[in-house]
Amino acid sequence: MKLKRRDFLKAAMAGGLVLTSGIATRSWGANAKVVVVGGGTGGATVAKYLKLADPSIEVTLIEKNPYYYTCYMSNEVLSGDRTLDSLKFDYEGLKKRGINVVIAEVTGIDASTRQVKTTAGNFSYDRCVVSPGIDYRYDTIAGYSADIAENTIPHAWKAGTQTTLLRSQLEAMPNGGTFVMVAPPNPYRCPPAPYERASQVARYFKQYKPNSKVLILDPKLTFTKQPLFEEAWMKLYGYGTNNSLIEWVSGADKTITTLNAAQKQVITAGKQTVTASVLNIIPAQKAGALAFTAGLTDSSGWCPVQLESFESTLKPNIHVIGDACTAAPLPKSGFAANSEAKACALAIAALLNGRAVGRTSFNNGCYSVVGEGYAISIVAVYRLSGDRLSIEAIPDSGGMSPLAASDEDHLMDAQYAYSWYNNFTRDVFM
Numbered sequence: 001m002k003l004k005r006r007d008f009l010k011a012a013m014a015g016g017l018v019l020t021s022g023i024a025t026r027s028w029g030a031n032a033k034v035v036v037v038g039g040g041t042g043g044a045t046v047a048k049y050l051k052l053a054d055p056s057i058e059v060t061l062i063e064k065n066p067y068y069y070t071c072y073m074s075n076e077v078l079s080g081d082r083t084l085d086s087l088k089f090d091y092e093g094l095k096k097r098g099i100n101v102v103i104a105e106v107t108g109i110d111a112s113t114r115q116v117k118t119t120a121g122n123f124s125y126d127r128c129v130v131s132p133g134i135d136y137r138y139d140t141i142a143g144y145s146a147d148i149a150e151n152t153i154p155h156a157w158k159a160g161t162q163t164t165l166l167r168s169q170l171e172a173m174p175n176g177g178t179f180v181m182v183a184p185p186n187p188y189r190c191p192p193a194p195y196e197r198a199s200q201v202a203r204y205f206k207q208y209k210p211n212s213k214v215l216i217l218d219p220k221l222t223f224t225k226q227p228l229f230e231e232a233w234m235k236l237y238g239y240g241t242n243n244s245l246i247e248w249v250s251g252a253d254k255t256i257t258t259l260n261a262a263q264k265q266v267i268t269a270g271k272q273t274v275t276a277s278v279l280n281i282i283p284a285q286k287a288g289a290l291a292f293t294a295g296l297t298d299s300s301g302w303c304p305v306q307l308e309s310f311e312s313t314l315k316p317n318i319h320v321i322g323d324a325c326t327a328a329p330l331p332k333s334g335f336a337a338n339s340e341a342k343a344c345a346l347a348i349a350a351l352l353n354g355r356a357v358g359r360t361s362f363n364n365g366c367y368s369v370v371g372e373g374y375a376i377s378i379v380a381v382y383r384l385s386g387d388r389l390s391i392e393a394i395p396d397s398g399g400m401s402p403l404a405a406s407d408e409d410h411l412m413d414a415q416y417a418y419s420w421y422n423n424f425t426r427d428v429f430m
């Protein structure tokens with residue numbers, strides 16, 4: 001059977017194939033120190049691949065939590081299809097690879113003395129990699145705060161206790177209630193995830209609370225994989241009919257300006273008041289707090305980097321990867337963070353060994369599980385431009401699930417999604 005390019009890419013995604021070129025290259029002998037800040041998707045990957053690229057490098061990974069819960073697949077906790085515990089990873093695999101894992105909070109980075117300051121003391125480095133993830137712009141909504149998100153109106157945009165709080169609120173909601181989800185403006189972590197979340201909540205309602213509804217308030221006019229999501233919603237949740245389990249309303253006038261947390265009410269820029277039974281505000285986002293403390297952000301609230309090595313353009317010898325950096329058109333996704341981490345590891349190994357940095361390619365793929373045995377997917381391959389100043393999508397290299405695909409195709413996409421999760425988390429943490 002002839003394998004089409006699209007099918008090859010999908011199989012590659014599910015199998016966790018590494019498309020980043022040259023990853024097998026090994027250097028030996030830099031004997032340098034690299035400190036990685038943040039043991040999430042980007043940080044754990046870069047620590048592992050630095051050791052693979054040059055085992056002589058002393059790699060220290062500093063992470064504030066002893067366990068990491070993946071955001072990927074966390075929307076399934078909301079439908080009750082999986083537990084938070086099924087998303088939990090530790091750092092034992094990385095330790096076995098000779099990485100020095102320190103559980104501590106990083107409080108600052110002094111680029112002039114090359115010191116990372118933590119609650120467990122200072123760590124010196126030759127090069128530092130920062131992958132602190134995201135933070136939230138609570139100040140864009142009057143009446144909203146980190147405290148409210150933690151205790152009453154969870155965003156659940158980092159998997160953890162907020163995910164289980166949101167799930168318990170959905171369980172306590174009466175049949176006939178409305179789950180109001182406020183979608184974030186661009187750019188934000190994982191572009192399809194709000195719409196996957198709406199699908200997973202609708203899936204729960206369809207089975208257990210069929211008189212209920214998901215209402216998405218969205219400041220954006222379009223979203224990624226929209227035709228595929230809408231097709232799935234029509235098939236599975238009656239989208240577009242009077243009995244639809246999902247309603248999506250969009251436009252600048254749907255931007256939320258004010259929250260009345262006690263009443264679970266939001267007020268839109270269009271002066272509409274919307275009351276929820278369960279309210280889920282996914283706020284506007286910016287780079288993780290440490291990126292600001294370390295002086296790595298520009299006026300956009302994200303971290304500018306040289307794209308061939310992910311070295312900060314603001315602080316020498318500090319590299320920023322993952323959601324916190326600006327690397328468009330790569331999206332802010334775990335898949336992209338993993339791909340950036342591999343490119344960054346190779347670049348650092350080259351720099352520490354006095355070699356030229358290679359020209360890397362990147363890949364991103366994303367499965368959205370929208371119902372039982374029903375998923376949709378997108379994949380793209382990218383490379384550094386010839387002048388190395390930008391990243392460009394390689395024409396005709398990617399693809400999306402087709403519209404009007406068969407149930408069997410969607411079932412296969414769901415199986416690929418779970419296979420991808422198993423292979424990907426292994427690639428990151430083991």
Ligand code: FAD
Pocket residue numbers: 037038039040041042043062063064065068070071072073074075104105106107131132133134156157158159189190193288289290321322323324332333334335336337365366367
């Ligand atoms: P993170 O993975 O968040 O890691 C940051 C780490 O830094 C954390 O462990 C944090 O504790 C640590 N840290 C931060 N500050 C400090 C400090 N001062 N000291 C010590 N440690 C610190 N992506 C996909 O590719 N596919 C998907 O299907 C997918 N689904 C998603 C679904 C949802 C609901 C969400 C919210 C996201 C999803 N994502 C998905 C996106 C993905 O989770 C992120 O893009 C990815 O985790 C980014 O990696 P990162 O390393 O930048 O940040």
